[in-house]
Amino acid sequence: MGAAAAAALTPTVMELGGNDAAVLLDDAPLDDSAMDRLVLASMATAGQVCMAVKRIYVPRARHDRFVDAFTAAAARVVRLGDPLVPGVSVGPVISAESAARLRALTDDSLRRGGRAVPLGTVCPSADTSAGHFVRPVALLGLDDRAPVVREEQFGPLVPVLAYDGEDEVIARAGAGELGLGASVWSADEERAFAVARRLDAGFCFVNTHNRTGMSLRAPFGGVKRSGHGREYGAEGLMEYVQPCVTHAPAAFRGGGAGMAPGAYPVPTGPPGPPPRE
Template sequence: MIARENPARIAEIVGTVVAATPGDVDRIVRWADGEQRAWAARPIADRLTVITEAAARIESAIEELAELLARESGKVVGDCRGEIGFAVRYLRWVVEHAPAAYADRDTDDERGRIVEQRRPFGVVAAITPWNAPIILSVLKIGPALAAGNAVVVKPSPLAPLTIDRVVALFDAPIRAVHGGPETGAALVGHELVRKVAFTGGAAGGRAVAALAGDRLTPTVMELGGNDPAVFLDDATFAGDVMDRLVMASFATSGQVCMAAKRLYVPLARLAEFVSSYREAAGRVLRTGDPLSAGVTMGPVISAAAQRAARALAPPDAIPLGTFDADPATGYFVRPSLVVAPDPDSPLVAGEQFAPIVPVLGYTSEDQVLAWANAGELGLGASVWSADEGRAFAFARRFEAGFTFVNTHNRTGMSLRAPFGGVKRSGWGREYAAEGLAEYVQTCVIHAPAAFRPGAEPGGGPSAYPAH
């Protein structure tokens, strides 16, 4: 049994789920495999109707689900409501775009006839993290089910409760299994799992890749980022700009893969930036119980996360915002800004996943670009400038899967724009057509012109294109 505590009130047990044994995983995967063929044989319109109905059920339960998610994850209830609402909108987007994405392509011309089918893999294993468990699961569930796959979801044991309820709202071949690494290994390594979709940290990604590679199981991964936010020398530090930047760093207590984790400012304007940033934090940043009105940042996820965050903050860290919390009764960490740390320190060089943010002054664009592109994580970035053309030109030089201009937050993400990473950050392409394509494989039926009925004899090898 897995008992989940409330990170804001650690004496409170929010709920429990049953931990799956390897035998349980085997039984559930075999059930999913048995159901998948009948599911795939249904017209896509039927499958999309099921997804539409699930989206409506999730939407009708959004208040209850948001409160549960806030209690198990420590995320502010308004952010939980926003996450679940976005998941509903994403499911409806899948329903709108899946028919075109999964339709056969039939070409019949002088070269012959080719039918390109978009066919499901079979059973998809979805391994998802705790920091945004609903949207990061639905990004996999929606397209996988629409394409005709069955899905087995393994959420993090740090946030298993809400996604367990969401999965139950789908009248489709989908189940959740709960547990730690042993459960994940049994799922990823199962002989009937035909595709693995993973979002999480680098260590988990390596373990998943090793298991999947042993069976040559295809994977889609998004591993995280240490996202830089670069202010060019003409950038404004006006109130609304800084307000958005502060929340881009401290939403979900900084525990977001695409948070603004490293701030770079012209050295000559560093003092001005720090002053503006502190003022903005005073306006928008209030740490406390995530269910309380006006709170914009809750606790970190666990005692281990609390210890790690404290270790990152040097004695001269600048405390930010209003702090209405007791670190003795919840996993709260005072949000802080660290000015001019060592660029090679863990706070700068690693993905801190904590409400401790560094700001560094730079002297040239070449220097800041080298700093921003340092490291093996390349998920996202942002560039800020009064000249949008200049910002786009600079953004082209980032080694990042996506770059925001004059913002750095999730509200700027469009369903039209895929995101992923370069270097070792993973190549996830969720939120867009690329995400739909991850859950089908192309199978071709080909009748070369030379061998079709009525073709002149002797066509033979000449029917094949030259290379």
């Protein structure tokens, strides 16, 4: 698309996906409200949202407690099945190829020594064999070399990764070619904003993520290979505008500087370097 637009000198705004990291600091709230938001940020539309949470980084000392809270929240808000059935919050993925890729990522994670924790419940009336359904899972015990961590999985799989220090997690969250979104979770909003400013992402949420944190007043877009240009906000409107200028220099306007029309202004600054021979 970019090549076709360039051939016609057509400006573009491109949002090209993301591998968004959610960074929980050591004081991040693990209450029901926060955990419900984080689960939905990972699993809404079966994880098929470019700005969805794709990786969760948790302080090592809080890892097990976080997994318990996240799993409990998923039991409240994740129900797999036909999205037209009331109460269902996670439907199928877009295609058989996508479902196969997601299952392959899960299998690869297990071969690497990871563990898959099922999330939520399956609607009793759902025939998951009749569509491209993928059971939502949290993947534990992986490192950043695993494909499900390095790549945008675009589905209801979310790796939970332990870290030991703030500088470490900032570097890990910003690694890779994509930089669409990220989020920082902390009881101290000022601290969260300070960490967010250090993340290599075009849009950073604080104590929320994905569509629960979007604002039409805030320009949205990525850095690195996540694209260029912005949507929403004043910056998004300006993507559709080309400034055209009408300018009459004061020195050439009749009576503007006491000069006759057509005269050239006399330089008043310091002389330039002598001409070269």
